[in-house]
Amino acid sequence: MKVIVTGGSGRIGQAVVRALLERGDEVLVLDMKAPEDKRWDFVCADITDFAQVINNLKGADAVVHLAAIPGPWQDMPQEVMRTNVMGTYNVLEACRQLGIHKVVVASSINAIGLSYNKERPRLDYLPVDEAHPARPEDCYSLSKWLGEQIADAMVRLEPDMTIVSLRFHGVVSPEWYPRWRQHQRHDIPGNFKGLWGYVDIRDAVDAVLKSLAVEWKGHEAFFICAADTSSAVPTMELVKAVYPDVPLKRELKGHEGLFDLSKAQRLLGWQPKHSWRQEEDANE
Numbered sequence: 703m704k705v706i707v708t709g710g711s712g713r714i715g716q717a718v719v720r721a722l723l724e725r726g727d728e729v730l731v732l733d734m735k736a737p738e739d740k741r742w743d744f745v746c747a748d749i750t751d752f753a754q755v756i757n758n759l760k761g762a763d764a765v766v767h768l769a770a771i772p773g774p775w776q777d778m779p780q781e782v783m784r785t786n787v788m789g790t791y792n793v794l795e796a797c798r799q800l801g802i803h804k805v806v807v808a809s810s811i812n813a814i815g816l817s818y819n820k821e822r823p824r825l826d827y828l829p830v831d832e833a834h835p836a837r838p839e840d841c842y843s844l845s846k847w848l849g850e851q852i853a854d855a856m857v858r859l860e861p862d863m864t865i866v867s868l869r870f871h872g873v874v875s876p877e878w879y880p881r882w883r884q885h886q887r888h889d890i891p892g893n894f895k896g897l898w899g900y901v902d903i904r905d906a907v908d909a910v911l912k913s914l915a916v917e918w919k920g921h922e923a924f925f926i927c928a929a930d931t932s933s934a935v936p937t938m939e940l941v942k943a944v945y946p947d948v949p950l951k952r953e954l955k956g957h958e959g960l961f962d963l964s965k966a967q968r969l970l971g972w973q974p975k976h977s978w979r980q981e982e983d984a985n986e
Contacts (some may be wrong), residue, residue: 703727703914704728704729704730705728705729706739706765706766707731707766708759708768710762710810711735712734713875715737716738719731721910725911729742731745732745732755732769733769734748742938749769750785752795756796759793759796759802762800762802765797765802765806765940767793767794769785773842779840786849790849790852791852791861794807794856797863804863804914809846811896812843813847825948827949831964832925850921861924863914865921867922870926871928872896873902873906873946874900875902882978887934888935889936897960897961898937898959899932899961902978905976908972913970913972922965928977929973930959930979937956
């Protein structure tokens with residue numbers, strides 16, 4: 703299978719490209735900067751330029767769209783919106799016109815409005831699932847929410863398309879875990895806006911690979927997070943301290959994460975395998 707990876711020179715992108723090459727796929731990286739591995743096939747392309755996008759996607763069997771400005775503060779808000787929203791539209795519209803029916807898009811947990819909200823996120827219930835209302839406030843979160851709306855529109859236009867939006871949490875590498883274990887987070891509230899979540903980069907890559915293998919049609923979004931929190935404080939203590947007024951759909955045990963991952967397990971066959979609490983990850 704020929705897979706084109708936009709943003710393939712980034713940290714997540716390079717991990718995805720390696721995994722695709724290891725399993726025997728033909729891969730082309732589309733990015734504004736060259737990947738570290740100069741042996742990879744690479745084209746310098748601007749995703750905000752539709753002509754560049756559609757010309758370089760020709761011949762692909764699938765596209766993994768990771769290119770984006772990865773937060774609200776890396777650039778001016780207008781540039782974040784232009785790159786992330788127009789870039790996603792260009793990639794999905796080019797795929798539609800070219801008959802590329804399998805697309806994986808990097809969305810974010812922030813599509814519903816979490817980490818970058820000005821105040822404590824307004825939550826209707828916990829754990830959060832994909833049916834939870836979206837209330838993005840900042841340019842980055844709004845760009846990710848709009849990307850998902852564009853995907854919805856594309857599958858209405860082309861019902862044979864399969865678009866998977868992966869709502870990644872903060873992606874971490876296993877080399878970080880020894881330090882996490884040495885300096886465990888006992889502080890409250892801690893990363894309360896992000897619901898104390900994260901995802902291991904190996905699990906993020908696995909979610910991409912599993913998304914490329916699905917056979918259903920349409921567009922679906924999925925939270926891609928670790929099964930546990932990044933905090934050393936038990937989850938129920940965190941919730942009672944920061945979100946005491948938010949209804950619980952069920953009691954949360956130990957350090958269980960606050961994102962419901964059952965949809966990804968059901969429709970992608972994906973579930974996280976790695977945790978910062980696992981000593982063996984440090985030696986892999």
